[in-house]
Amino acid sequence: METFIVTVSYLAIGVFLRLSGRFPKDFSNSLNLYVIYVSLPALVLCKIPSMEIDKDLWFVALLPWIMVGLNGILIWALSRLFKWETQVTGCLMLMASLGNTSFLGIPMVRAFFGEQAISYAMIYDQLGSFLALATYGTLVLAIFGDPDGPRPSLRDVIKKIITFPPFIALGIALLALGRTFPAPLSSLLNGLGSTLVPVVMVAVGYQLTPRLEPGTTWFLAVGLFLKLVVSPLAALGLSKVLGLGGIAVDVAIFEAGMPPMVSAGALAIMAGLSPRLTAALVGVGILLSFLTLPILFQLL
Secondary structure (H helix, E strand, O other): OHHHHHHHHHHHHHHHHHHHOOOOOOHHHHHHHHHHHHHHHHHHHHHOOOOOOOOOHHHHHHHHHHHHHHHHHHHHHHHHHHOOOHHHHHHHHHHOOOEOOOOOHHHHHHHHHOHHHHHHHHHHHHHHHHHHHHHHHHHHHHHHOOOOOOOOOHHHHHHHHHOOHHHHHHHHHHHOOOOOOOHHHHHHHHHHHOOHHHHHHHHHHHHOOOOOOOOOHHHHHHHHHHHHHHHHHHHHHHHHHOOOOOHHHHHHHHHHOOOEOHHHHHHHHHOOOOHHHHHHHHHHHHHHHHHHHHHHHHHO
């Protein structure tokens, strides 16, 4: 509980900094870039080489893809049933399927499960959420996005994946499984990696502007219900059916309950997929997750 309170305090600091008006509007972008290029790769290199190879690790890597498929099918079915607009369908196909498993997921996993669980969160995020955003996300944008907007090619997608700093770090870390880095390098990586949680939560707090826009309430409720309630409960049920358990499985289920992904939201807005609904899904989703995640943790 103490770690959770500290994590929420970082979020509150971010909100305070934004309200103070003393920082530039795009201040959080600089924090996000620091996380992507410095602290997250460092944390990956710290945690993955010493990770215990759990027999259920396959479930951690596969579950995010199952969640994408499940929610994508549910949104498609609801869209056909209620004849939703194309923009709304595309928005929910993206936002209800992809979770904030890195920027919010890693701090929350650390708060509830401890340092030893972070490596499983990274596997879920990099082999699941990140790759799903680059592939499934690109497909959704191509089908439902503004026809006059940019259309990334297969080459662009592959380039984005192989040049993403945390993904590069993951490749190096997997090659270094069971090995240790020299003491000076290890100390440097630990120091940089330890900055991830405070920096990323301050950035999340700084960006947090939840707004309920007229006409979006019903779609907002559907999207967040699928993402915050249906997804983790479906993941929990699947683990029970398969007879799986342990910390790796619990972390994967917990990650399945993360709110909509900020990066997916940014892409949806750029593609003209109901920008107001997208912004509400991100902002309100983060706030509600501070209620749903503790409940989910108690169910594990």
